[in-house]
Amino acid sequence: TAHPEPSIVSVGKGKTAAKFGGGHIGMIAGPCAIESAERLDEIAGAIKAAGATVLRGGAYKPRTSPYAFQGLGEEGLRILREVGDKHGLPVVTEAIDPRHVELVAEYSDMIQLGARNMQNFVLLTEVGKTDKPVLMKRGMAATVKDLMMSAEYVLSQGNPNVVLCERGVKGFDNACRNMFDVAAVPQVHELSHLPIIVDPSHATGRPELIPACALAGVAAGADGVHIEVHNLPEDAMSDGPQALLPEQYAELAAQIKKVAEAIGKTI
Numbered sequence: 095t096a097h098p099e100p101s102i103v104s105v106g107k108g109k110t111a112a113k114f115g116g117g118h119i120g121m122i123a124g125p126c127a128i129e130s131a132e133r134l135d136e137i138a139g140a141i142k143a144a145g146a147t148v149l150r151g152g153a154y155k156p157r158t159s160p161y162a163f164q165g166l167g168e169e170g171l172r173i174l175r176e177v178g179d180k181h182g183l184p185v186v187t188e189a190i191d192p193r194h195v196e197l198v199a200e201y202s203d204m205i206q207l208g209a210r211n212m213q214n215f216v217l218l219t220e221v222g223k224t225d226k227p228v229l230m231k232r233g234m235a236a237t238v239k240d241l242m243m244s245a246e247y248v249l250s251q252g253n254p255n256v257v258l259c260e261r262g263v264k265g266f267d268n269a270c271r272n273m274f275d276v277a278a279v280p281q282v283h284e285l286s287h288l289p290i291i292v293d294p295s296h297a298t299g300r301p302e303l304i305p306a307c308a309l310a311g312v313a314a315g316a317d318g319v320h321i322e323v324h325n326l327p328e329d330a331m332s333d334g335p336q337a338l339l340p341e342q343y344a345e346l347a348a349q350i351k352k353v354a355e356a357i358g359k360t361i
C-alpha cells in the first residue's frame with residue numbers, strides 16, 4: 095500500500111531529544127511507577143549511563159486492583175520532570191483520564207496511552223489535541239488494524255507524532271504474562287509510516303526472557319525498545335517481578351546497540 099516515507103518522531107528538545115523511526119532507535123527505560131525522587135534519580139543515572147534516551151515512570155497507574163498502589167499523581171509528575179532534566183533525559187508518562195491530559199502534557203515530553211486505554215476514544219481525542227508526541231500501546235486484545243485505527247484518533251486531531259508499541263497480547267499460556275507478537279512490527283511498517291517499538295517487559299513479564307525479545311524486536315525492525323528497570327525490584331510498588339536491574343539493562347543496551355549498528359540504524 096502507498097504511504098509516505100517513515101515518520102521520525104522526536105521526543106524532547108535540543109541535543110538531548112530522542113528520535114524514533116526512519117533509522118533511529120529510541121531507548122525508553124525506567125521504573126513502572128515513580129516511587130520517590132531518590133529512587134528515580136538513581137535509576138535515571140544508571141539508565142542514562144547505559145544509553146537510554148527517554149526516562150519513563152508512571153504517576154497515574156492503571157492497576158488491575160483498586161487496592162493496589164495507584165501512583166503519586168501530580169507529585170510524581172513533578173519528580174519525573176525534575177529527575178529527567180537533571181540527567182538530560184526527555185520523559186514519558188501515562189495519562190489515564192481525559193481530565194489529567196493537560197497536566198500530564200505540562201510536565202512531560204511524551205504522553206503514554208496504555209494498553210487498557212487504547213480504545214478509550216475520548217482519551218485518545220484529548221491527547222490528540224496536545225502538541226506532545228504520543229506513545230500508544232497496543233491493547234491486550236487488539237488486532238494490528240485496531241491499533242492503526244486508534245492511532246488515527248490521535249492523528250485526526252492534528253497531532254502527527256505517534257509512536258506505536260507492541261507490548262504483548264492475551265494468550266492461552268500463562269507461562270508468560272502476555273504473548274509477544276513480534277510479527278506486529280513488520281506488519282505496522284507494511285501498513286503505516288508510524289514508528290513502532292517493542293516492550294518486552296510487559297510482553298513477557300519475565301526478566302530472563304526480556305533480552306531475547308528485545309533483540310528479536312530490533313532485528314524485526316522495531317524503532318525503539320521500552321524496558322522497565324528498577325534498582326530494588328523486590329521492593330517495587332508495581333511490576334517489580336518483571337524489572338531488569340540497572341546492570342542487566344546496561345548489558346542488554348550494549349547488545350541492542352550492536353544489532354542496531356549491524357542493520358545500519360542509530361540510537
Ligand code: PEP
Pocket residue numbers: 126152156207208209210231261296
Ligand atoms: C506500563 O507501561 O507500566 C503499563 C501499564 O503498560 P501497559 O499499558 O502496556 O500494560
Ligand code: MN
Pocket residue numbers: 126127296322332333
Ligand atoms: Mn508496568
